[in-house]
Amino acid sequence: MTTPETRSVLITGGSAGIGLGLARRYRRAGHRVLVTGRDPGRLAAVAAGEPGVETFAGDLADPTERERLAEHVRRVLPALDVLVNNAGVQRRVGIAADAAPWSEVQNEIDVLLSAPLHLTRLLVPMMLDRGGPALVVNVSSGGAFVPQTFAPVYSAAKAAVHSYTVTLREALDGTRCQVVELIPPAVATGLAGPGAAHGADPxxxxxxxxxxxxxxxxxxxxxxTAEPGITARIDAERRAFLGSAARAGVPGFAPASRH
Structure with missing residues (x-):
């Protein structure tokens, strides 16, 4: 199905969970969809089960893989106008009990925080240069607002994603690229591994x-995450941020990128 409203959508972490759920809905609404994942087998199953969904295998914890993804998008999906930064991993271990090698902790931080920041830098300028409306969706978490003692690194990284999303929205103000923060509560996906799924039905x-x-x-x-306690906090933060941003006078994306 092709319509004037057809979007070209990239969803990271789209082989399962929330990413796959959104990919199905974008595709069934007639949009072109490319999903990423680390497991080629899972991606093959997605492609077989969701005709038309395109796939890219790569580990987004690795900056060279993020650059490879961006180059792939430039070649095969040059009309990209929706970027959904969704890829995630969650290590469920409290701070005092966490004896894992630092490489495991760094991997969690890189997937959750480095990947969306890097992909934004790589892909948003391309989306702006197209001249049409565009959208960035950054997936944070209720843990960004109420830290989870069982997943402290995850919570801290998602809090950073929330902060970055606020400043990204300000930097893109006046362009045709909008920024949405998707804030899931606990959702019963496989994020934290076998046996750890709990929460809302995906x-x-x-x-x-x-x-x-x-x-x-x-x-x-x-x-x-849609209850008044969270929304009131976000509204208060927004008012404080806008006052601070106005005083700072940091330039956003150049007017030449605004269409």
Whole structure:
């Protein structure tokens, strides 16, 4: 299906969970969809089960793989206008009990934080240069606002994603690229590994949030992350941020990139 409203969508971490749920909905709405994942077997199953969904295998914890993905997008999906930074991993271990090699901790940080920041730098200028409307969706977490003692590194990285999303939105103000923060509560995906799934039903979550990812609202929550306690906090932070940003006078994306 091709319509004037057809979007070209990249979803990282799209072989399972929230990423796959959103990929299905974008594709069934008639959009072109490319998903990434680390496991070629899972990606092959996605391609077989969701005709038309394109795939890219790579580990986004690795900066060279992120650059390879960006080059792939430039070649095969040059009309990219929706970027969904969703790839995630969650190590469930408290700070006092965490004796893992630092490489495991660094991998978690790189997937959750380095990847969306790097991909934004690589792909947003290309999206702006197209001249049409564009959208960045950064997936954070309820843990960004209420840290989870069982997943402290995950919570800290998602808090950083939230902060970066706020400043990215300000930097893109005046362009045709909008920025949405998707804030899931606990959702019963395989994020934390076998036996650790709990929370909202993934299909129920995706059904509820997908229609809201149109750029009309800066944040999209669900259940606990859409309750007044969280939304009031975000609103208060936004007011404080806008005052600070106005005083700082940091330039956003150059007017030449605005169409």
């Amino acid at each position: 299909d129920e979550f995706c059904d509820a949030v997908f229609p809201l990812l149109d750029g009309s609202r800066p944040e999209v929550g669900f259940g606990p």
